[in-house]
Amino acid sequence: MLVLTGQGAPVYGILHRSRAMTGQSDFFRLQFRGYAQAEGHEWQPFTGDDAHFHATQNCAWVRVDHPSRSVTFGPRGGITASEAFHGTGLATYLFGLTISWVKGIYPDYTVNPGLITLSSTVTEEERLQRNAFYASRGFNLSGRMQTNAAPCFFRIRSTSS
Structure with missing residues (x-):
C-alpha cells in the first residue's frame, strides 16, 4: 500500500x-494502481483505468544488459502518471525507486540515454526541481535539459569525475 497526497487529499494505491x-539480463518493474481516494469525509474507490496496473503509465522499469554492462530505464516515452495521479509525485517516486534499485545491485553499469517526459506547461520552478532531482541521483543533463525543450536525453555521471 502506498499513500500519495494530491491537492491535499490522500490517495491510497497498491505498488506492485x-x-x-536470465543469464543475459535482469528486469525490474514497479506498477501503481489506485485503490481509494478521500473526498470530503468519504472514501471513493478508484474505478476504470486508474484501478488497474498498466505497462505504459503509472509504472517504471529498468532493463539490465549484462553483456554490455548497461541499463535502460523505461517506459520509452518516459514515466508518466495518469491524470488522476498528477501532482502527487508518483512519477518521481517510481523513477527514484528504480534508480535506487539499479544503483544498489549494479553500481558499475552504465546508463543508456533515455527520454524524459516534459509537460508543455513546465514552470521555471518545476524545471529547476526536475534538474535538481536528476543531478541529485548522479545524472548529467544534456544541453536541452537546461531549457523546457522536449524530449531530452540523460546519462549517468562517471564515478571518476
Missing part, C-alpha cells in the same frame, strides 16, 4: 514490484 532474470 516484479523482477525477472
Whole structure:
C-alpha cells in the first residue's frame, strides 16, 4: 500500500514490484494502481483505468544488459502518471525507486540515454526541481535539459569525475 497526497487529499494505491532474470539480463518493474481516494469525509474507490496496473503509465522499469554492462530505464516515452495521479509525485517516486534499485545491485553499469517526459506547461520552478532531482541521483543533463525543450536525453555521471 502506498499513500500519495494530491491537492491535499490522500490517495491510497497498491505498488506492485516484479523482477525477472536470465543469464543475459535482469528486469525490474514497479506498477501503481489506485485503490481509494478521500473526498470530503468519504472514501471513493478508484474505478476504470486508474484501478488497474498498466505497462505504459503509472509504472517504471529498468532493463539490465549484462553483456554490455548497461541499463535502460523505461517506459520509452518516459514515466508518466495518469491524470488522476498528477501532482502527487508518483512519477518521481517510481523513477527514484528504480534508480535506487539499479544503483544498489549494479553500481558499475552504465546508463543508456533515455527520454524524459516534459509537460508543455513546465514552470521555471518545476524545471529547476526536475534538474535538481536528476543531478541529485548522479545524472548529467544534456544541453536541452537546461531549457523546457522536449524530449531530452540523460546519462549517468562517471564515478571518476
